[in-house]
Amino acid sequence: MTNFAPVSAAIGGALIGLSAVLLMLLNGRIAGVTGVFAGLIDPTSSDRGWRATFVAGMIIAPLSAALLGYTIPIPHMPASLVTVAVAGLLVGFGTRLGNGCTSGHGICGIARLSPRSITATAVFMAAAIVVVALTRHVIGG
């Protein structure tokens, strides 16, 4: 059975877009979580405040949903903690090297019709699809 829920997907997507637009209209910044995170943990960073509150807002969101009666999902990860750590290293290094992730390239960059971001998104999607095909259907299948 598939989990597909098109209405909540469309509403959620529209909210993500609204957030990206608001951050540009208010602060003049791209809503890219890679840059937000890197600027937050960089010891030489001098512009942490807005990044810290952006992340705080993200974490408060599911907590406020819990107050409204939603359940905070416990992320189900089909892999050992070693795999999780390796994946985290790859995501941290790769997003920084490629200068963006699903939000910065996938949403903000494609919305600007940036060939750089369209390329990045196509490449990371393709790489992830290959990995899932291998882990689910070749190794795990």
Next chain:
Amino acid sequence: MRALGSLVCGFVFGWGLFISGMIRPDKILGFLDVLAIPSGNWDPSLAVVMAAALAVTTVGYALARRRTPVFAAANEWPTQTAIDRSLVGGSILFGIGWGLVGLCPGPALENLASLSPGVIVFLIAMAVGTLAHDVWYARASTPSLTQAKVADG
């Protein structure tokens, strides 16, 4: 005021990921599993989320281009245009990590709300990967290249 503005933006972003189910790694992997299309088990949610987000962002950015931001002097649009080895290589590494567990940076941070051990391990590793890149990059590059590193996202 900039901190307040981005708090609201982070909150809206977080609700978007939450409502769409995109904070759940199993939903992400369900989308990436394209070999499940023939059996009807594929989950197209991420495509719908991106389409809706792009529709809103494309229109909103057109509006934003014509005005100065409320709490800043100017909009900081990304300036890089090169499609180079860093962009492609970095995106390959990111895609491999994303495909392994179904977490990208936004949902990983938001999932801190659950205090799940797996997420904490992932985030520590992600921070190490990020800092490792920055140390490597500072050593490998000339000052002019370092200045050119303006984030796309």
